[in-house]
Every structure is written in structure tokens, then in C-alpha cells.
Amino acid sequence: MSENATGTTVPEGIRCSDAEREQVRAALYAAAGEGRLTMDEVEERLGRLEQIRYRHELAAVTADLPAPEQTAPRGWRQILAAAGAALAAEVAVLRGRAPEPTPGRRRLLIVLTVLIGLLITAAIVVGAVHGFGADGFEGHGPDALEHGHGG
Numbered sequence: 001m002s003e004n005a006t007g008t009t010v011p012e013g014i015r016c017s018d019a020e021r022e023q024v025r026a027a028l029y030a031a032a033g034e035g036r037l038t039m040d041e042v043e044e045r046l047g048r049l050e051q052i053r054y055r056h057e058l059a060a061v062t063a064d065l066p067a068p069e070q071t072a073p074r075g076w077r078q079i080l081a082a083a084g085a086a087l088a089a090e091v092a093v094l095r096g097r098a099p100e101p102t103p104g105r106r107r108l109l110i111v112l113t114v115l116i117g118l119l120i121t122a123a124i125v126v127g128a129v130h131g132f133g134a135d136g137f138e139g140h141g142p143d144a145l146e147h148g149h150g151g
Contacts, residue, residue, distance in 0.1 A: 013054040031065050
């Protein structure tokens with residue numbers, strides 16, 4: 001028996017989601033691409049996969065296959081993954097679930113955040129004063145009316 005979210009027991013276990021089934025499908029297709037399974041074997045396992053209702057039954061479909069290798073993200077995905085990990089670490093510290101990092105690092109992050117915010121604010125103010133249009137600075141001088149700008 002397994003326990004569900006409310007603490008009551010469910011005799012069959014936890015139902016699997018469409019996303020979990022999709023992960024198994026992807027593993028089966030990858031195994032076929034590597035030559036580990038024939039297309040007949042993949043089709044047979046996909047048929048079984050559609051009949052599966054519970055999480056613990058999913059493992060049987062891929063039990064004889066190696067676990068998928070974790071690939072490191074590349075390009076922008078690598079940057080986003082690193083930023084997401086840093087954000088998750090900061091949230092964990094704020095929620096009291098992780099030890100606080102060194103105080104110097106936190107001060108540096110706060111100073112950098114404030115400086116970036118000031119630069120963005122300055123750029124917006126300069127843009128608002130001088131205009132955001134394609135004319136740039138030329139469209140706002142004293143002779144703008146002579147050139148057909150302004151009005």
C-alpha cells in the first residue's frame with residue numbers, strides 16, 4: 001500500500017501522469033535509435049504503456065534499458081539553467097531551508113542589482129527626455145519645426 005497526499009492509504013499506488021508516460025515513450029524511442037530495441041519491441045511496449053495506470057508499473061517497461069544520460073545544457077540553456085539554480089538556492093535561503101551564504105557575496109549581489117536597476121532607470125529617463133523614435137536627438141532640437149518634426 002502507498003500513501004497519498006492526504007495521508008490515507010491507496011491499495012494500488014499513485015497514478016502516473018501523461019508527462020511521466022511521455023518520458024517513458026522518449027526513453028523507448030531513444031533505445032530504438034541506439035539499436036537496443038527493434039520497432040516491433042517498441043510498438044509492443046508502447047501498447048503496454050497505454051494500459052499502465054500507476055507509477056510503479058512504468059519501471060517494468062524500461063527495466064532492461066540503461067538509465068538516460070544527463071546531458072549538460074548548451075548555449076542560452078546553460079545560462080538559464082545556472083540562473084535557475086542560483087535563484088532556487090536564494091529562495092531556499094530565504095525560506096530557511098538552506099544555510100546562508102557568505103555575507104560578502106550577498107552584499108555584492110545586492111550592490112550589482114541596485115546598479116543595474118539605476119542604469120535601466122537612467123536609460124528610460126534619457127529615452128523619455130530625448131525621445132524613443134527613429135529621429136533620435138535630431139527630432140527634439142530648437143529647429144525641429146523647420147524640418148517637419150514636432151508639432
